[in-house]
Amino acid sequence: MNHSDRKILSVTCYGHFLSHCNMLVFPAILLPLSSRLGLGMAETLELGFWMYLLFGITALPWGLLSDRFGARPLLALFYVGAGVSALASGFFIDDPQILRWTLAGIxxxxxxxxxxxxxxxxxxxxxTSTGMAYNGMFGNFGLATGPLLAGLINWLWGAQAVYVAVGLLNLAGIVFLVQVRTESQKKQTSHNSTNSSASWLGFGVLLVAMMLGGIVYRGTTVTLPSLFELKGQGIYTTLSSLLPGTLSGNVVATVITSGLYLVGMLGQFAGGRVGERFDLRRGYLAFHLVTIPLAFVIGRVTDVPLVLLATAHSFFLLGMQPIENTLVARLTPPGLHSSAYGMKFVLTFGIGALAVKLVHLVESSRGLAAVYPVLGLVSILLVLTIGVLIRATPQLSPSRHG
Structure with missing residues (x-):
């Protein structure tokens, strides 16, 4: 990669780290926050509904604005707006009604x-594929660091300090952004000036697949910390007997979740390599196909088997993202890339936010463990949709240039 590539990736990788860190601190402190507010777990989880919904449904207008004004000013707004909202969440942590809307701002x-x-x-x-892989790895680092930071800071100083720290991390993003010259974002590399693979039919089918993937992704990320805390009591008991001092179940669960997402970074790297070596569509199919049997078993096991199966599930669920993002780049015209990603994330994160409602419904009636077989059924529909994508598009040969 050249100097310009590395400068751009320094900004986008930190931004990807933060965007996921911002979303993952909430489920990581879900049970302690429920206790602090005097609410049930399902009621506290619903406080984050607008946060997850707006995270997704605003992606298209943000994408249109990015195509119009460039990525740099939009990312500056991201760092400042999310930072101020996180600081406000810390200030109003004990008022559920105001907290709901400060979280929505994040x-x-x-x-x-x-x-x-x-x-x-x-x-x-x-x-493109390699850039997406590195960017995805930093997103996974955010997935890992978010729960870890939240769990440790909550343990030491409480939930208020968690959101103060998140706010400061977001505001620090401006430091990375000012190091990239404005003209870097306007530089169209010659290999991306045209896109012979562009297919709006294929992109439409891909949108359906990504919507279903968003439900699985969000349903998994909002429940894993609590699932580990509730069904990992054997691990907690063992660690408590080995380590001196007071160790909370929440800290153990968030550390396990962080380790799981760090392993997921290897999945991102593997996905980037697959995207450069094999037909993108078939690589996409293979990664999602592996998640199905894992999802049906996760809810039935405890302790170490639970951790191992959840890690494997996340390896493939997260590892497919560089392939998916390269598919978006290959199936849409270059001048509409941000808008296309906006459409993607309206569905994957906006419609995916319905997974919060789905989790609430299933958890209230059948228990938290029952969520995962339901997500497995969604993954079956997803794999069938990828089959339609393969039929609707020509072979997308691997390319070092996405």
């Missing part, structure tokens, strides 16, 4: 990242 401004950041990579980074 989702609103965090929704800028994916259409703006991924559109910038698709437009201007010379090796």
């Amino acid at each position: 989702g609103l401004f965090s929704g800028i990242y994916h259409p703006a950041g991924l559109g910038w990579i698709a437009c201007c980074v010379s090796r």
Whole structure:
């Protein structure tokens, strides 16, 4: 990669890290926050509904604005808006009604990242699949660091300090952004000036697949910390007997979740390599296909088997993202990349936010473990949709340039 590629990726990778960190601190402190507010777990989870919904449904207008004004000013708005909203969440942590809307602000401004950041990579980074892989790995680092930071800070200083820290991390993003010259975002590399693979029919089918994937992704990420805390009591008991001092079940669960997402970074790297070596569509199918049997078993096991199966599930569920993002770049015209990613994330995160309602419904009636077989059924529909994608599009040969 050249100097311009590395500068762009320094901004987009940090932004990807933050966008997921912003979303994952909430489920990581779900049970302690429920206790602090005097609410049930399902009621507390619903406080985050607007955060997750706005994170997704604003992606298309943010993408249109990014295509019109460029990624750089949109990412500046992301860092400042999400930072201020997180600080407000810390200040109003004990008022559920105000907290609901400060969390919504985090989702609103965090929704800028994916259409703006991924559109910038698709437009201007010379090796799209590799750029998407590195960017995805930092997103996974955010998935890992979010629960870990939230769990440790909550343990030491409480939930209020969690959101103060998140706010400061977001505001620090401006430091990365000012190091990239404005003209870097306008540089269209020659290999992306045309796109012979563009297919709106194929992209439409891909949108359906990504919508279903968004439901599985969100349903998994909002429940894993609590699932580990509730069904990992054997691990907690063992660690408590080995380590001196007071160790909370929440800290153990969030550390396990963080480790799981760090392993998921290897999945992102593997997905990037697959995207450069094999037909993108078939690689996409293979990664999702593996998640199905894992989803049906996760809810039935406890302790170490639970951790191992959940790690494998996340490896493939997260590892397919560089392939998916390269498919978006290959099936849409270059001048509409940010808008195309906006459409993607309206469905994957906006419609995916319905997974919060789905989790609430299933958890209230059947228990938390029953969520995962339901997500497995959604993954079956997803794999069938990818089959339609393969029939509707020509072979998308691997390319070092996305």
